Amino acid sequence: SQTIHQWPATLVQPVGSPLSLECTVEGTSNPNLYWYRQAAGRGLQLLFYSVGIGQISSEVPQNLSASRPQDRQFILSSKKLLLSDSGFYLCAWSPGPETQYFGPGTRLLVL
Amino acid sequence: DQQVKQNSPSLSVQEGRISILNCDYTNSMFDYFLWYKKYPAEGPTFLISISSIKDKNEDGRFTVFLNKSAKHLSLHIVPSQPGDSAVYFCAASFPGAQKLVFGQGTRLTINP
Structure with missing residues (x-):
């Protein structure tokens, strides 16, 4: 069966510090991969998605970036965090264009 | 432009009754719809x-x-149980699209 991992589970970072969140999927190959953010009391905002290694589509211009160095690895990064980057970050995978399956999420607090 | 809308931010239902969560969409090109629980x-x-x-x-x-004529979908949960208390998101996708469009979510609370 397929599983999706995210780490860390919780992160507290100062403003201006870098960020690296990692997501890995097991039990499947060539999945579509997604990064979402849920701000407090808000819905799910799609940040990036990838249909293959090195292929990244950005949905929202911001100070975040994403990379897919391996087939089942998706990384969300920032060089300098802003207060507004605080939120709950979710990685998801999909075998195709339809149903997506989410990871457990990372809670990021920028102080 | 919010293409998928959940106009009720919260809903409270008594245990054992029916819960009805609503979702509206604006783009008639959507061909697949999903509900998630969080x-x-x-x-x-x-x-x-x-x-x-x-x-x-x-x-x-x-x-x-x-x-489809009303561009509306709904999720019915019956009978409602305490474990159903959560935020529910509806989502939609276009043919061949690689991504989903999510609504804002509705917080469902089941009261004993």
Whole structure:
């Protein structure tokens, strides 16, 4: 069966510090991969998605970036965090264009 | 432009009764719709989906209805249970698109 991992589970970072969140999927190959953010009391905002290694589509211009160095690895990064980057970050995978399956999420607090 | 809208931010239902969560969409090109359930500090879990060629899909206590002419879908949960208390998101996709468009979510509270 397929599983999706995210780490860390919780992160507290100062403003201006870098960020690296990692997501890995097991039990499947060539999945579509997604990064979402849920701000407090808000819905799910799609940040990036990838249909293959090195292929990244950005949905929202911001100070975040994403990379897919391996087939089942998706990384969300920032060089300098802003207060507004605080939120709950979710990685998801999909075998195709339809149903997506989410990871457990990372809670990021920028102080 | 919010293409998928859940206009009720919250809903409170008595245990054992029916919960009805609503979702409206604006783009008639959407051809696949999904409902997700999310507990605090966890990732959303897939509940049920429906293709635009159908108007109803049922899975145990969960039924999704699609009204294409009204661009409206709803999720019925019957009977409602305390464990159903969560935030529910509807989502939609275009043919061949690699991504979903999510609504803002509705917080469902089941009261004993």
